[in-house]
Amino acid sequence: MTYIRKKVAEKQSIASFFGNYRKHMNEGTKSERGELQKVRIAILTSSTIKGIQEVLFEKCFAEGIEAEIWIGGYNQYRQEILSEGSELYKFHPDLIFINIHLKSLLGEYYYDPYSLTERDRREWVSNTMGEVSGLVSFLKNHSSAKIILHNFQVPDYSPMGILENKQPFGLIKSIKLLNMDMEEVYQSDNQVFVFDFDRFSSQLGKFNIRDEKMYYLGDIQIAMQYIPDLCEEYLGYIKPLLSRSKKCIVLDLDNTLWGGIIGEDGIAGLKLGQTPEGKPFVEFQKYLLALFGRGILLAVNSKNNVDDAMEGIEKHPEMVLREKHFAAMQINWDNKAENIIRIAKELNIGVESVVFIDDDELNCEMVHESLPEVLVVCLPEDPAQYVRRLQSISDFNTFQFTQEDVERGKMYSEQRQRSIYEKTATSIEDYLRGLEMEMTIEEMNEFNVSRIAQLTHKTNQFNVTTRRYSEEELINMQNRGALIISARVADKFGDNGIVGVAIINRGASTWMLDTFLLSCRVIGRKVETALLSLITEKAKVSGVKKVEGEFIPTSKNRPSHSLFEDHGFELIEEFENYEKWVHYLEIPILAPAFIKTVFLEKPEGGKLNDAN
Amino acid sequence: MTQIERIISEIFGIDEDRINGDLRRNVDPEWDSFNHLLLISQLESELGITFTMAEVESITCYEELLGAIGKRGIQ
Numbered sequence: 046m047t048y049i050r051k052k053v054a055e056k057q058s059i060a061s062f063f064g065n066y067r068k069h070m071n072e073g074t075k076s077e078r079g080e081l082q083k084v085r086i087a088i089l090t091s092s093t094i095k096g097i098q099e100v101l102f103e104k105c106f107a108e109g110i111e112a113e114i115w116i117g118g119y120n121q122y123r124q125e126i127l128s129e130g131s132e133l134y135k136f137h138p139d140l141i142f143i144n145i146h147l148k149s150l151l152g153e154y155y156y157d158p159y160s161l162t163e164r165d166r167r168e169w170v171s172n173t174m175g176e177v178s179g180l181v182s183f184l185k186n187h188s189s190a191k192i193i194l195h196n197f198q199v200p201d202y203s204p205m206g207i208l209e210n211k212q213p214f215g216l217i218k219s220i221k222l223l224n225m226d227m228e229e230v231y232q233s234d235n236q237v238f239v240f241d242f243d244r245f246s247s248q249l250g251k252f253n254i255r256d257e258k259m260y261y262l263g264d265i266q267i268a269m270q271y272i273p274d275l276c277e278e279y280l281g282y283i284k285p286l287l288s289r290s291k292k293c294i295v296l297d298l299d300n301t302l303w304g305g306i307i308g309e310d311g312i313a314g315l316k317l318g319q320t321p322e323g324k325p326f327v328e329f330q331k332y333l334l335a336l337f338g339r340g341i342l343l344a345v346n347s348k349n350n351v352d353d354a355m356e357g358i359e360k361h362p363e364m365v366l367r368e369k370h371f372a373a374m375q376i377n378w379d380n381k382a383e384n385i386i387r388i389a390k391e392l393n394i395g396v397e398s399v400v401f402i403d404d405d406e407l408n409c410e411m412v413h414e415s416l417p418e419v420l421v422v423c424l425p426e427d428p429a430q431y432v433r434r435l436q437s438i439s440d441f442n443t444f445q446f447t448q449e450d451v452e453r454g455k456m457y458s459e460q461r462q463r464s465i466y467e468k469t470a471t472s473i474e475d476y477l478r479g480l481e482m483e484m485t486i487e488e489m490n491e492f493n494v495s496r497i498a499q500l501t502h503k504t505n506q507f508n509v510t511t512r513r514y515s516e517e518e519l520i521n522m523q524n525r526g527a528l529i530i531s532a533r534v535a536d537k538f539g540d541n542g543i544v545g546v547a548i549i550n551r552g553a554s555t556w557m558l559d560t561f562l563l564s565c566r567v568i569g570r571k572v573e574t575a576l577l578s579l580i581t582e583k584a585k586v587s588g589v590k591k592v593e594g595e596f597i598p599t600s601k602n603r604p605s606h607s608l609f610e611d612h613g614f615e616l617i618e619e620f621e622n623y624e625k626w627v628h629y630l631e632i633p634i635l636a637p638a639f640i641k642t643v644f645l646e647k648p649e650g651g652k653l654n655d656a657n
Numbered sequence: 658m659t660q661i662e663r664i665i666s667e668i669f670g671i672d673e674d675r676i677n678g679d680l681r682r683n684v685d686p687e688w689d690s691f692n693h694l695l696l697i698s699q700l701e702s703e704l705g706i707t708f709t710m711a712e713v714e715s716i717t718c719y720e721e722l723l724g725a726i727g728k729r730g731i732q
Contacts, residue, residue: 058667058699058702058703059695059698059699060664060667060668060695060699061667063667063668063670063695064667064668064670067670095691095694095695096695256698258708258709258710258713259694259698261710262694262710262713262714263690263691263694265694268698269694269695269698269699270698270699270702
């Protein structure tokens with residue numbers, strides 16, 4: 046068995062997991078491959094989930110992960126959590142799954158909930174939530190592990206039958222409320238995650254996952270053939286913990302994004318649209334677009350003539366994904382594995398964070414053979430099943446979601462369009478003029494202060510002094526009279542965000558550049574000239590005679606070394622690791638005509654409070 | 658190997674030559690109570706049949722297992 050999944054939907058029988066597990070326990074895991082990533086997983090449960098140890102171990106192993114799994118005793122979860130010297134804490138888990146079955150909490154009332162009064166039921170819900178959150182708090186104080194808490198399976202039976210939802214605070218409603226409470230409590234907790242076990246059991250069917258016979262014979266709560274599905278859900282938490290989340294989906298075009306072969310069938314012959322044959326492709330694209338929206342990069346890898354493929358992408362009226370959604374495109378007749386390496390390089394990501402989706406089994410095999418670290422998802426024969434196959438990939442999970450994730454896909458594809466455009470421009474001036482740049486300079490305020498601090502910490506190349514400042518330090522400097530400005534640069538391809546910072550100490554006769562930096566995203570676009578021009582202009586208006594700048598060399602800031610010389614500054618001091626330059630304001634620094642500059646003063650009331 | 662023999666061999670981790678009338682539940686170490694339930698689950702899902710709880714409890718050897726399967730028209 047290969048250890049990277051070839052096909053996501055390949056379903057293994059539970060028996061084969063056991064066979065492999067036995068083999069690994071007898072012969073060890075060393076012989077098959079080198080270093081495995083290690084993870085320690087604790088599972089606390091109120092019942093027996095037989096088989097989970099074997100299957101989870103094998104599923105992890107198939108991903109290149111060596112899992113050490115510890116399973117708490119039958120219904121011992123309270124003791125394990127509440128005693129500091131318990132086996133649980135001695136085990137030092139990285140992840141703790143807590144699976145408490147409703148039956149074990151409700152006891153006899155599980156069978157006859159209406160022997161309780163409405164008041165008792167309300168009290169039960171609040172007590173249960175109190176107990177669970179108390180246990181979790183104790184756990185949080187004693188372990189830094191990520192805690193994955195199962196919610197409760199909402200009962201599918203009520204003795205009240207059709208009148209169940211007429212009962213005040215009925216059984217089913219009370220469990221639903223308990224689940225909602227649980228989600229609410231841990232909404233913004235980044236250590237505790239609620240696993241929607243009710244969704245999981247509904248998806249597979251509550252009738253299916255409960256095997257009554259096995260329950261009576263062995264107190265088995267989840268029928269054995271569904272244990273692999275539960276473990277797959279668990280992997281959705283294990284993979285992001287080990288930073289194994291996938292970042293980019295590389296897609297084939299023909300019979301993947303649309304039905305048919307564009308080079309042969311032509312754009313009009315493609316199956317894509319509101320017909321039974323066309324709809325699966327439209328919906329498949331819509332789901333990809335939703336993944337793009339959560340920060341997953343999309344790329345194209347297709348054997349086609351560029352013109353044919355681009356016509357399909359840009360001109361077909363039913364396409365959901367357009368050129369702007371793709372961070373990279375490799376459309377050629379080269380080997381697809383080679384193209385994936387190029388895409389990863391262009392996007393500056395590792396090949397191991399790529400998912401490759403293709404309908405052609407031979408292509409899938411070839412990519413898998415040459416790049417085993419890529420997750421290859423071979424589409425099923427029937428396009429009707431495409432969306433499901435896509436939804437079954439649990440490799441995009443992360444424990445955090447930021448605004449940067451939302452913007453990522455867009456920024457990458459804009460960058461790609463810029464570089465295509467750069468290749469077509471005949472001269473650098475021609476290129477810069479065509480970019481239609483607009484620079485917005487803003488005084489530091491509560492909205493840009495964190496980005497300004499971040500840039501002083503992250504920027505190494507185009508940074509003349511490399512001085513790092515915290516938000517508090519910046520606020521103090523501003524309050525003492527420094528002019529602190531950020532520069533946002535947009536062009537016809539999109540917004541680059543805030544990419545420049547200048548900090549100027551304003552003296553009576555001299556303005557001193559304490560900091561002058563640009564993000565590497567905009568180096569070589571004359572943004573520095575526009576920014577210097579604006580600063581010197583402001584200095585002149587304020588009545589000073591000169592602007593001074595310093596250059597402090599580091600191992601990385603060579604790209605900014607000639608900044609002052611290029612803009613007509615004179616060198617007035619020079620030591621081994623220090624240069625001081627001056628510019629007299631009689632001679633203006635001319636802003637490039639192709640950058641439109643807007644200056645926004647700090648708005649009234651936008652003053653930041655003194656950090657002292 | 659028949660389908661039934663393959664399933665038994667996979668779950669018990671034993672070779673084909675041991676799958677015969679001598680194979681006994683709770684005597685052969687591989688056929689323990691947990692593997693018994695696992696075997697029943699796997700046979701049910703692969704062969705599309707359902708045993709009763711009483712049958713599951715009463716099966717003590719390979720012959721009886723085949724008998725219970727045979728009752729459902731599968732050889």
